[in-house]
Amino acid sequence: MKLFDSLSKEKIELPKSNVKIYSCGPTVYDLIHIGNTRPIFIGDVIVRALTAAKTNINFLMNITDIDDKIINRAIEHKTSDIDLAKKYTKKFLSDLNDLQVVMPNKIIPISSRIDTIIDFIDDLVKNESAYFSEGSVYFEIEKFKDEYGKISHQKLDELIDGVRIENDQNKKSPLDFALWKATSVGRKFLTKWSSGRPGWHTECVALIDEYFGDTIDIHIGGTDLRFPHHENERIQFMARNQKKLSRIWFHVGHVLFDGQKMSKSVGNIITIDDFLAENNVNDLRYVMLVNKYSQQTNLTYDLIAQAKKWNERNESLFRKINWMLAIDELSMTNDNPIDDDFNIIDFRKEAMEALNDDLNTAKAISVVDAAIKYLNNKIKNGFVDESFNMLNEVLAILGFDYEIKNLAADEIHEIKKWQKLVQTKKFEEADALRKKLLKKKII
Ligand SMILES: [Zn+2]
Structure with missing residues (x-):
C-alpha cells in the first residue's frame, strides 16, 4: 500500500510485513462529534486493508486526559478535571465500539505515563533543545529552524504570523512551545522544575517514543493538526532521537456540515449518539468514505439520504440472496465472474488496488456498486457465483456489516x-x- 505523505508530498510504500501506526486521540473534555469520526473510519480502513493483505499491525492511540481544555471545562462545570476526563474517556471508548471499528492494539491515557513524559522532557533539556524559564520548560525552535515547518510547508516567519499572540514573556520566541507548564490550577505533578503539567505536543511524542522506540510508519490525524501539533511532535522526536518520527504524515480532510465548520458557537454540532439515533452506523461510514480522504467532505441531508439508500440496497440484496439460498431458489457455484468479453472480473483485486493507491475509498465503493449490479443479474438466472464472496470480502475491508443472520x-x-x-x-x-x-x- 502507498499513502500520501504530507511532508515529502509523495506517495510512500508501506512495509509488507509489519506496520506501526499512531493516531492522535481525543482530548476528553466533551463528547466527540461526527466530524471527528472521519480520521477514525479512514484509519480503520487502512487497518482492515493491511490486515487483509496479511500485514501485522501495531496501532497505538492516546487519550489526552490532561489538558487546559479539560481543566477549564471542569472549572466551568464546578467538577473535578479528573472526573470530567474519566467520564469522557469512558464515553469515547463506547463511541469506538458503536462505530464498529477495529480497536487499536493499545489505547493509552496520557495520565498513566507522566514519568515517561518527564524523562522525555528532561532529555531535551539536557541536550539543550529545550530551556527552563520561570518554572516552565520550552522547546527552542531557533535551534531547529531549518527543520521546523516541513509538514505544513511554511517558513518560520509565516508560522510566527500564524501563532496566536500570547502574553508569555518567558519564551525566547513566539514559536517556542511549552513542554512543561508551571501551574497552580487543575491537575498537577511535582517535578524539579515546578508543580505543573505536561504540554499536549510532548504527551503524544513521549508516548510514541516509549511504545515504539523507533520511527513509525504512519502518523494519522486531522489536517488541522498539522501545525502546530504535528510540527511540534516531529521536531521533539528529531531533537531527542536524531531520527524521523514517522515515515508518513497522513492527514485527513475536514468535515463540513452544510458548508460550515461544525462548532459549538455555530450550534451545528452533531454528536455520534444524535446521528445514530436516526441513522445506521453503516450510513456514517459511507459518508466518511465516499470522498477522497484528503479532500474535505461536506455533510448534507442529501448525502445522508444517499448513504441510507446505498446501504439499504446492499442489505436488501444480501437478505434476498440469504433467503433464496435457504429455500433452494438459488444455487451457489464456484465460477468466477466474467465480463462481456469473457475476462474474469476480480472485484476483490480491483478494490484492493484502489485502496493500495493512497486509500481511494471512493473507487473501492464504486467496485461494490459494480459487484452488486453483476450479482443482481446473476440471481435472476438462479445462481450466485464467486462474485458473492468477493463482494463480501470488499465490504468487510471497507468495514460495512449488514448482520445477515442464518435462518432458523x-x-x-x-x-x-x-x-x-x-x-x-x-x-x-x-x-x-x-x-x-x-x-x-x-x-
Ligand atoms: Zn498527537
Whole structure:
C-alpha cells in the first residue's frame, strides 16, 4: 500500500510485513462529534486493508486526559478535571465500539505515563533543545529552524504570523512551545522544575517514543493538526532521537456540515449518539468514505439520504440472496465472474488496488456498486457465483456489516409458505406474510 505523505508530498510504500501506526486521540473534555469520526473510519480502513493483505499491525492511540481544555471545562462545570476526563474517556471508548471499528492494539491515557513524559522532557533539556524559564520548560525552535515547518510547508516567519499572540514573556520566541507548564490550577505533578503539567505536543511524542522506540510508519490525524501539533511532535522526536518520527504524515480532510465548520458557537454540532439515533452506523461510514480522504467532505441531508439508500440496497440484496439460498431458489457455484468479453472480473483485486493507491475509498465503493449490479443479474438466472464472496470480502475491508443472520427452520418454513401463497395467487395473504417477514428482517 502507498499513502500520501504530507511532508515529502509523495506517495510512500508501506512495509509488507509489519506496520506501526499512531493516531492522535481525543482530548476528553466533551463528547466527540461526527466530524471527528472521519480520521477514525479512514484509519480503520487502512487497518482492515493491511490486515487483509496479511500485514501485522501495531496501532497505538492516546487519550489526552490532561489538558487546559479539560481543566477549564471542569472549572466551568464546578467538577473535578479528573472526573470530567474519566467520564469522557469512558464515553469515547463506547463511541469506538458503536462505530464498529477495529480497536487499536493499545489505547493509552496520557495520565498513566507522566514519568515517561518527564524523562522525555528532561532529555531535551539536557541536550539543550529545550530551556527552563520561570518554572516552565520550552522547546527552542531557533535551534531547529531549518527543520521546523516541513509538514505544513511554511517558513518560520509565516508560522510566527500564524501563532496566536500570547502574553508569555518567558519564551525566547513566539514559536517556542511549552513542554512543561508551571501551574497552580487543575491537575498537577511535582517535578524539579515546578508543580505543573505536561504540554499536549510532548504527551503524544513521549508516548510514541516509549511504545515504539523507533520511527513509525504512519502518523494519522486531522489536517488541522498539522501545525502546530504535528510540527511540534516531529521536531521533539528529531531533537531527542536524531531520527524521523514517522515515515508518513497522513492527514485527513475536514468535515463540513452544510458548508460550515461544525462548532459549538455555530450550534451545528452533531454528536455520534444524535446521528445514530436516526441513522445506521453503516450510513456514517459511507459518508466518511465516499470522498477522497484528503479532500474535505461536506455533510448534507442529501448525502445522508444517499448513504441510507446505498446501504439499504446492499442489505436488501444480501437478505434476498440469504433467503433464496435457504429455500433452494438459488444455487451457489464456484465460477468466477466474467465480463462481456469473457475476462474474469476480480472485484476483490480491483478494490484492493484502489485502496493500495493512497486509500481511494471512493473507487473501492464504486467496485461494490459494480459487484452488486453483476450479482443482481446473476440471481435472476438462479445462481450466485464467486462474485458473492468477493463482494463480501470488499465490504468487510471497507468495514460495512449488514448482520445477515442464518435462518432458523421455522423462518425458512414461513418463507416457503409466502412463496406458495404467491404461486397460488393468494395475493392478500401473501402480502400480509411478506410484511411480517420484512419486519422481522428475514427477507
Ligand atoms: Zn498527537
